[in-house]
Amino acid sequence: MKRLFLTLLGAAVLAVPAVQAQKVNREALNAAIEKSDAEIQDPKKAAKAATWIKRAQAYYAALEAPTKGVFTTMPSALLKSTCGNPKSQESVKLASGPAEAFDYNYITVYLQGDKVVAWTQKKQMVGSLYKNMMAALDKAYELDPKQASKVKSELEKIVNFYKQEGNVNVDAGQYERAAQAYRNAYMAEQRPAYGAALEPVLLYNAGYLLTIDGAKNPKSYTLGEKCLRAAQHDGYQDTDGSSYYYLFHCYYGQTQQAEGEARAALLQKAKQALLDGVQKFPTNENIISALQSLYMSEPTVGNPSELVDMIKAAVERDPQSVDMWSSLALLNYQLKDFAAAVAAGMKAVELAPDSFDTNYRLGIFHAAEGDAVLDKMRETNYTRQADYDADLAAANAAYRAATPWLEKAHGIQPENRSIVETLKSIFFRLRDEEGMMAKYEEYNALLQQM
Numbered sequence: 001m002k003r004l005f006l007t008l009l010g011a012a013v014l015a016v017p018a019v020q021a022q023k024v025n026r027e028a029l030n031a032a033i034e035k036s037d038a039e040i041q042d043p044k045k046a047a048k049a050a051t052w053i054k055r056a057q058a059y060y061a062a063l064e065a066p067t068k069g070v071f072t073t074m075p076s077a078l079l080k081s082t083c084g085n086p087k088s089q090e091s092v093k094l095a096s097g098p099a100e101a102f103d104y105n106y107i108t109v110y111l112q113g114d115k116v117v118a119w120t121q122k123k124q125m126v127g128s129l130y131k132n133m134m135a136a137l138d139k140a141y142e143l144d145p146k147q148a149s150k151v152k153s154e155l156e157k158i159v160n161f162y163k164q165e166g167n168v169n170v171d172a173g174q175y176e177r178a179a180q181a182y183r184n185a186y187m188a189e190q191r192p193a194y195g196a197a198l199e200p201v202l203l204y205n206a207g208y209l210l211t212i213d214g215a216k217n218p219k220s221y222t223l224g225e226k227c228l229r230a231a232q233h234d235g236y237q238d239t240d241g242s243s244y245y246y247l248f249h250c251y252y253g254q255t256q257q258a259e260g261e262a263r264a265a266l267l268q269k270a271k272q273a274l275l276d277g278v279q280k281f282p283t284n285e286n287i288i289s290a291l292q293s294l295y296m297s298e299p300t301v302g303n304p305s306e307l308v309d310m311i312k313a314a315v316e317r318d319p320q321s322v323d324m325w326s327s328l329a330l331l332n333y334q335l336k337d338f339a340a341a342v343a344a345g346m347k348a349v350e351l352a353p354d355s356f357d358t359n360y361r362l363g364i365f366h367a368a369e370g371d372a373v374l375d376k377m378r379e380t381n382y383t384r385q386a387d388y389d390a391d392l393a394a395a396n397a398a399y400r401a402a403t404p405w406l407e408k409a410h411g412i413q414p415e416n417r418s419i420v421e422t423l424k425s426i427f428f429r430l431r432d433e434e435g436m437m438a439k440y441e442e443y444n445a446l447l448q449q450m
Helices: 002-014 026-039 049-067 076-083 129-143 145-171 175-189 201-213 219-233 242-257 260-280 285-297 305-317 322-334 338-351 356-378 385-412 417-429 436-449
Strands: 088-094 097-103 107-112 115-121
Touching: 026 049, 049 115, 049 129, 049 145, 076 107, 076 115, 088 107, 115 145, 129 145, 129 175, 145 175, 145 201, 175 201, 175 219, 201 219, 201 242, 219 242, 242 260, 242 285, 260 285, 285 305, 285 322, 305 322, 322 338, 322 356, 338 356, 356 385, 356 417, 385 417, 417 436
Parallel strands: none
Antiparallel strands: 088 097, 097 107, 107 115
């Protein structure tokens, strides 16, 4: 019965005729702000916290007016009954796929499959909305700290608004706008009256998005760096080292616009971000790869052997650390010293024999040895069949050595498609050896099922 009621209610709502244009009562919103402007000029009213809370509410009403009533998953018919018919409509492509863009006076709304997935706001009702809201709430709290709960309530609305703005702008591909929205939310949380735990993940989100945006807007790297450093300082709980990896990109991105000593200083900061990251997250392959690339492309940073020595020293300090052996293996793999990668990878497997990562990586290191031999063979003009056969045997031996580790990794994660694909390819290469064709057929059949 309840479901039927909701269905009928929804049908009734959708049946409302769509208005012809987005209606926002700008005059009433401006009138409320003008009234507040007059009230704060009155000494008696300006001395009351309630006056300033009311002022913040007037500005918040102007803030939310263009998007009020719009929400993700909203059907297009309900959108039109809320905002009216769009001025225009066009097909666009978002990161998540094709979409229809509905253009209104104040916002552009994006729909996929007849549902709202995101929107962007084109203009504000009045200027300096955020600044004026914060100033009003700060003043209210200053005048009467006993009104903290009311001030907090207004701050929570503002925080939630900007969180949503961040989310929908990410989905719309507007990363700079999304980053600003997350920053606004975090700065609102920092107000004394907010009184709840801060969410430094908002700053991390902003820094991450500005790092991406920096590829087309280099100025974003500078602000991205500030956001990421502030997030780390305020206790952002990085789980995999990504904040250090993006911080590196922010520093390195700034070198595009720098010269001389300024560029050299930025390079050292970029290097240090990665070194700090690899110390805390020694198996982050992005960080290790970035370190290797930085050393190889920027000779002034140092010699790549420094990295190996650094990781080796860490291993000597803690020879039972699976992470440090894995880090040493990954670094050697990045430096294409596959024999050293295999040796370090073997130590990691000995310490963690049932780990997916250690088994999978060791298999990949062995396979890379085989790939390296084949690369050498393609560049060699053989004059003796015996030399060719010896190299081919060495390549196949490396591939054979990879299979038990990859099969063990497959046993740990049987749904991992990439391992099945790798095993299929290796066994096909070895198909002329005894038992290998049957293995190929086994993994080929499994891959088809997946």
